[in-house]
Amino acid sequence: MTSRTAVDVRPITESEFADWQRALNVGFLREPGLDQDILDARRAQFTPGRSLGAFDAGRCVATFRSFAQELTVVGGATVPADAVTNVTVTATHRRRGLLTRMMAQDLTAAKERGDVVATLIAAEYPIYGRYGFGPATSATEWTVDVPRAGLDPRWAGPEDGGRIDLVDAEDVRKLGPELHERLRRGQPGAVSRDELWWRITTGAVRFHPTFHEPYYVVYRAADGRVEGMAAYTADDNWGDAKQPLNTARVKWLTGVTPAAERALWHFLCSIDWVVKVRSGWRAPDDLLPHFLPDPRAAAVTTHADWMWVRILDVVRALEARTYGAAGELVLEVTDRAGLAGGRFRLGASADGAGVCAPAAGSADLTLDVAELAALWLGDESAVRLAALGRVREERAGAARQADALLRTSRRPWCPDVF
Known part of the structure; x- marks a missing residue:
């Protein structure tokens, strides 16, 4: 077994990115190799000094990446954050202190940069408390039983003078950033999204061999201003009696007013053939259940800790x-x-x-x-x-x-x- 000191922990160079990416895939139990075009796309996230690797005899055996982020706090102000992601240790090198060494390097650098906090989404609960992170937000997913919800099946659009429109990915890249800025300025716990985020989420930059484009829908208020937007997918599932049993799955939904959220949820519950709506990760006190005449039609599917924070x-x-x-x-x-x-x-x-x-x-x-x-x-x-x-x-x-x-x-x- 290689000694702990023989494993070199340091920022990776651009030439080592492919080996680092392979180790990342192995750590997350994904197929190790990547097509060259996918690898090239993922290089867009490479920032010198912010991607760390642990190397044993020249092979990358642990990964760690951070990037600049803004986090909204109570009252609407934002603070600079060190967003931690892509943390893995290869199974052959567990329990050798590699994560501890990478975390120490990154948090020290973040404090020297002047970051107020570090943030991450924890895949496993027990790991990050020992590095000073605490669960600062949680998230809840609901599954709506549409026939039970009590909504008018004849619903054809918002009653407040607004309207719902399907749009394409290019529209999302144009309209989404400003809408998200409006949301995050009033939502403690929300974080910034850069241009690359929008390009990845709409498939302009593809990180996976297959990208299934979702449906995109916007809500415009009576004055024409975009107040809400959602991305969703739907399956193709029919019962033996030739009855539709389809589920719409929300990838993300942004509403800057309750009216926008209500209109988007009612639209999703009105789509022909859809009998269930999976909400995706929402705030634990989200208004979704109470937009329905029967709130019990929205059953909690999952509730868990979400973003963890480490104060610097x-x-x-x-x-x-x-x-x-x-x-x-x-x-x-x-x-x-x-x-x-x-x-x-x-x-x-x-x-x-x-x-x-x-x-x-x-x-x-x-x-x-x-x-x-x-x-x-x-x-x-x-x-x-x-x-x-x-x-x-x-x-x-x-x-x-x-x-x-x-x-x-x-x-x-x-x-x-x-």
Whole structure:
């Protein structure tokens, strides 16, 4: 067995990209090789210094990539984030500390760049807490039983003066970015999408040998402005009695108003031959079930943690967001990696603004940086974490006060997987 020190962990060069991609595919249990055109397309994501590999005797045996991202926080401000993805370790090299070494390199570089947080979508729950990440958002998927939903089967369009139109991929690339910007500016947990994201999602850049183009639909309000957009697919499934049993699967749906969301969901439930609609990953408090006369027709298919956050700068993170009440709290933040620990005084004013600075004196709450991340976007409860032994009250009532400051009326949501 090769010793840990003999495995070289470093940024890859462009000439090593094919070997790195092969290791990535192996780690994700995909077919190892790639056609040259697919490999060339994936090079569009290569940024010098942001793709790390572990090399044993010249062969890539672990992968790690990060890229620049903006994350929306409570109140609508954005912070620079280090988005982590493409993390694998080949089965032959497990338990040798390779992920720990790659993560340390990346997070150190991110802090030096001035990133406020790091983000990722965790394939496995137990891995990332030990690196200071905490689950900051969750996501829910519903399956709508269309015949049970109680919608008028004669529905032919929105009743609010708006309209639904099918569009093509080129229209999505033109209209989608501005619509997503409007959504993410008001949605804590949402992240930025660059031009490459839109080209990949519409098939202009193809990362897979087969790309099945979805249907694209937009909702225009009565004044003609695009307020919503969705991409969906449908299967071709018929029962023995020649009855349609088709399912529409939503790849993504963006609505910047409740009217837009309602119109898009009602459209999807009105498509001839469709008896079920799979919602795709939505916010856990999404309005979808309550757009239906019978909310029970929307059954939860999956609910799970989604985007994880790792705070790199406590002061900037806490000052970036707004708060639900006035108050003051002293936090003792532990961080085994030494990137963001310390004692901090958070003060929130009646207008929602927060001020944070290093503090002396006694703390009100003691918590790990991963637990602070779980609380930061407003989804988790300090009272719950205290009951679980993951937050320690140093002053009676401090956890309840933290909830009054930090929790939000609507839950954070990240519409993207990365």
